[in-house]
Amino acid sequence: MMKIIKTSExxxxxxxxxxxxxxGSNEQIEQTVRDILADVAERGDAAVKxxxxxxxxENPVCYRVSEEMISDALTEADPRFVDAMLNSVENITKFHQxxxxxxxxxxxxxxxxxxxxxxxxxRVGLYVPGGTAALFSSVLMNAIPAKIAGVGEIVMVTPPQKxxxxxxxxxxxxxxxxxxxxFLCGGAQAVAALAYGTDEIPxxxxxxxxxxxxxxxxxKQLYGTVDIxxxxxxxxxxxxxxxxxxxxxxxADLMSQAEHxxxxxxxxxTTSEQLANEVIKEIERQSAYLSRKEIIDEALDKHGAIxxxxxxxxxxxxxxxxxxxxxxxxVKNPLxxxxxxxxxxxxxxxxxxxxxxxxxxxxxxxxxxxxxxxxFFSPLSVDSFIKKSSYIYYTRDALYSAKDDVMLMxxxxxxxxxxxxxxxxxGEGKDSLKNL
Numbered sequence: 001m002m003k004i005i006k007t008s009e010x011x012x013x014x015x016x017x018x019x020x021x022x023x024g025s026n027e028q029i030e031q032t033v034r035d036i037l038a039d040v041a042e043r044g045d046a047a048v049k050x051x052x053x054x055x056x057x058e059n060p061v062c063y064r065v066s067e068e069m070i071s072d073a074l075t076e077a078d079p080r081f082v083d084a085m086l087n088s089v090e091n092i093t094k095f096h097q098x099x100x101x102x103x104x105x106x107x108x109x110x111x112x113x114x115x116x117x118x119x120x121x122x123r124v125g126l127y128v129p130g131g132t133a134a135l136f137s138s139v140l141m142n143a144i145p146a147k148i149a150g151v152g153e154i155v156m157v158t159p160p161q162k163x164x165x166x167x168x169x170x171x172x173x174x175x176x177x178x179x180x181x182x183f184l185c186g187g188a189q190a191v192a193a194l195a196y197g198t199d200e201i202p203x204x205x206x207x208x209x210x211x212x213x214x215x216x217x218x219x220k221q222l223y224g225t226v227d228i229x230x231x232x233x234x235x236x237x238x239x240x241x242x243x244x245x246x247x248x249x250x251x252a253d254l255m256s257q258a259e260h261x262x263x264x265x266x267x268x269x270t271t272s273e274q275l276a277n278e279v280i281k282e283i284e285r286q287s288a289y290l291s292r293k294e295i296i297d298e299a300l301d302k303h304g305a306i307x308x309x310x311x312x313x314x315x316x317x318x319x320x321x322x323x324x325x326x327x328x329x330x331v332k333n334p335l336x337x338x339x340x341x342x343x344x345x346x347x348x349x350x351x352x353x354x355x356x357x358x359x360x361x362x363x364x365x366x367x368x369x370x371x372x373x374x375x376f377f378s379p380l381s382v383d384s385f386i387k388k389s390s391y392i393y394y395t396r397d398a399l400y401s402a403k404d405d406v407m408l409m410x411x412x413x414x415x416x417x418x419x420x421x422x423x424x425x426x427g428e429g430k431d432s433l434k435n436l
Contacts, residue, residue: 002304040192051189060160061306065182065228073171095363098381113393125194126394127209136173143177149385159186188218233371234263236326243272251282259292
């Protein structure tokens with residue numbers, strides 16, 4: 001059960017443990033992943049299929065999912081589920097459309113032209129887990145901003161189910177979001193295939209999407225060969241509550257995050273010890289009928305805590321120090337706290353904005369920085385799927401007016417070839433190239 005902590009020493013000890021949670025490096029896993037990556041790089045699809053048979057399913061119904069299978073999944077889906085997903089797609093699209101950037105060009109009276117181009121990546125790989133919790137919502141949160149950014153092609157990989165088929169909810173999401181190609185494979189081998197390219201799976205420029213420790217390790221090892229979204233740690237939520245908060249809601253919201261992972265970090269920061277005790281009672285009551293009770297109990301017992309603060313200023317300070325992935329604000333006037341809470345992946349304001357609303361539906365992205373990295377990282381967005389390049393055009397007269405400054409700075413850095421590249425255009429090169 002969640003422990004209640006009050007003293008500054010206890011708080012600092014807890015925060016230190018929270019930061020270490022899930023941060024350890026397992027050399028055996030690291031080496032296993034290195035071997036898989038090397039094997040896929042050498043043998044391509046044959047290696048991927050062998051690992052799929054070993055780890056996921058001996059006889060998948062296919063390697064590449066056909067258009068017919070995707071269409072059938074959409075046709076056979078529960079209409080109410082499809083409607084719910086379409087509403088979610090609409091909300092996510094509206095929110096991310098606001099993030100789209102345009103290039104620009106500036107000119108001056110000398111005839112100089114400076115500008116920046118903004119364009120989508122050529123091809124992106126999307127990893128979608130297909131195990132006990134098949135995260136079709138990950139398809140929505142990754143594919144939609146990629147499409148808005150102008151990504152040329154989205155290639156999705158997802159492990160086959162034990163019966164060899166693809167998860168149909170994932171196929172429905174992929175269909176609604178315009179995913180271009182889908183392959184039934186998972187694990188480090190699927191990440192390697194996307195990074196290196198095989199005869200059948202195209203090479204991508206960036207890999208996004210959550211996965212288990214082998215997937216996360218593969219992404220980390222391949223960063224530089226391809227770009228990745230982030231190195232995500234275990235999920236986490238911090239609930240900031242005053243004495244008027246509803247303990248039923250606070251308990252439910254803490255458990256909604258705890259069910260993700262036994263390593264999930266769940267923290268209640270409050271000024272009310274009475275609320276703390278009521279939340280503990282509510283967790284005991286509500287968890288009894290939840291399907292992932294065992295995971296919830298372990299996460300809350302090992303990594304959960306209730307921190308009692310003397311006032312809301314202290315509570316906000318602790319929240320900013322933790323920099324959680326999800327930060328819920330269950331207080332009387334939640335909008336007043338927007339400017340006081342600087343470090344979080346996503347902010348949920350008021351008792352009617354629970355964290356699952358952000359996971360599935362509201363519109364902001366649910367791919368968020370974890371493990372305190374919200375201090376300097378941002379959520380996944382349209383920006384995650386673009387690249388920028390600048391361009392410069394100078395006339396001869398414009399370069400002449402700038403040459404003395406440029407050559408002086410180049411000489412001060414002892415980069416004489418830099419100075420020469422400018423001076424040679426005006427007969428002032430380092431090798432007395434006066435006649436050029």
